Amino acid sequence: MGFGLVEAFNRGMEGDDGYEVAGIRVKCSHCGGEAFDERTAQLNTAGATLFGLDWANKSAYVLACKACGHLEWFL
Numbered sequence: 001m002g003f004g005l006v007e008a009f010n011r012g013m014e015g016d017d018g019y020e021v022a023g024i025r026v027k028c029s030h031c032g033g034e035a036f037d038e039r040t041a042q043l044n045t046a047g048a049t050l051f052g053l054d055w056a057n058k059s060a061y062v063l064a065c066k067a068c069g070h071l072e073w074f075l
């Protein structure tokens with residue numbers, strides 16, 4: 001896995017499931033929840049191009065809200 005972005009993707013306070021991205025606490029845009037499960041998604045080149053994301057790295061971080069299941073994507 002590539003961890004180039006992970007330095008900006010720090011765990012929040014110990015003991016909870018909160019995350020910070022670029023120094024900002026991640027909140028679910030649907031329900032406002034702050035507990036997430038972290039996933040890593042690999043973006044293949046074809047898919048990245050298809051979605052106009054060929055500027056992006058080939059991996060994305062996905063946070064799945066534990067309360068409602070909404071997915072927050074970070075590239």
Ligand SMILES: [Zn+2]
Pocket residue numbers: 028029030031032033065066067068069070
């Ligand atoms: Zn939510």
